[in-house]
Amino acid sequence: GDSVTQMEGPVTLSEEACLTINCTYTATGYPSLFWYVQYPGEGLQLLLKATKADDKGSNKGFEATYRKETTSFHLEKGSVQVSDSAVYFCALTPLGFQKLVFGTGTRLLVSP
Amino acid sequence: DVKVTQSSRYLVKRTGEKVFLECVQDMDHENMFWYRQDPGLGLRLIYFSYDVKMKEKGDIPEGYSVSREKKERFSLILESASTNQTSMYLCATLGRGHYEAFFGQGTRLTVV
Numbered sequence: 001g002d003s004v005t006q007m008e009g010p011v012t013l014s015e016e017a018c019l020t021i022n023c024t025y026t027a028t029g030y031p032s033l034f035w036y037v038q039y040p041g042e043g044l045q046l047l048l049k050a051t052k053a054d055d056k057g058s059n060k061g062f063e064a065t066y067r068k069e070t071t072s073f074h075l076e077k078g079s080v081q082v083s084d085s086a087v088y089f090c091a092l093t094p095l096g097f098q099k100l101v102f103g104t105g106t107r108l109l110v111s112p
Numbered sequence: 113d114v115k116v117t118q119s120s121r122y123l124v125k126r127t128g129e130k131v132f133l134e135c136v137q138d139m140d141h142e143n144m145f146w147y148r149q150d151p152g153l154g155l156r157l158i159y160f161s162y163d164v165k166m167k168e169k170g171d172i173p174e175g176y177s178v179s180r181e182k183k184e185r186f187s188l189i190l191e192s193a194s195t196n197q198t199s200m201y202l203c204a205t206l207g208r209g210h211y212e213a214f215f216g217q218g219t220r221l222t223v224v
């Protein structure tokens with residue numbers, strides 16, 4: 001079945017460091033891919049998305065590129081801030097379906 | 113401003129009780145979902161609904177049921193609560209043909 005695998009956390013960084021959170025997926029056809037973020041005490045919210053191969057999603061300085069050949073959608077940011085501390089979830093929507101499949105989440109901790 | 117509202121942020125229930133978790137949305141979305149979130153396991157889909165009075169089992173439906181009598185409301189029912197159902201429960205909605213899902217703030221349920 002469809003699944004998402006992302007790196008385990010926590011990821012601990014100093015402010016202004018570079019961030020990469022790895023995400024790979026298994027799905028038939030061409031799913032849509034997402035990163036959701038969950039700040040402490042809140043529900044999830046969409047961070048960025050990509051709906052076809054080679055698309056790049058971006059938002060708030062975060063980027064991720066849909067790589068069909070490696071079935072990956074890694075999240076990157078060039079310079080993290082303390083306010084980026086949160087749990088990040090990689091997710092996909094299978095082609096033709098209206099539901100989300102999530103990875104296990106990666107906690108990011110950014111210290112001043 | 114879109115809204116997905118879960119009836120309680122925190123609940124404590126006794127083993128064997130029947131528990132109702134309510135979710136209401138104001139976005140006229142067709143699709144609604146119930147997930148549970150556990151450390152190291154990410155979000156797992158319990159049930160979802162494509163339309164009023166329709167329901168589909170997700171990945172972990174055992175011990176749960178749902179009700180969707182009106183488009184805006186999706187209820188999760190724990191028929192006889194058990195301690196292994198202690199978890200964070202998240203409700204989400206997704207409009208047909210749309211990509212972005214919207215989440216409630218979650219209900220942290222403790223079964224004692």
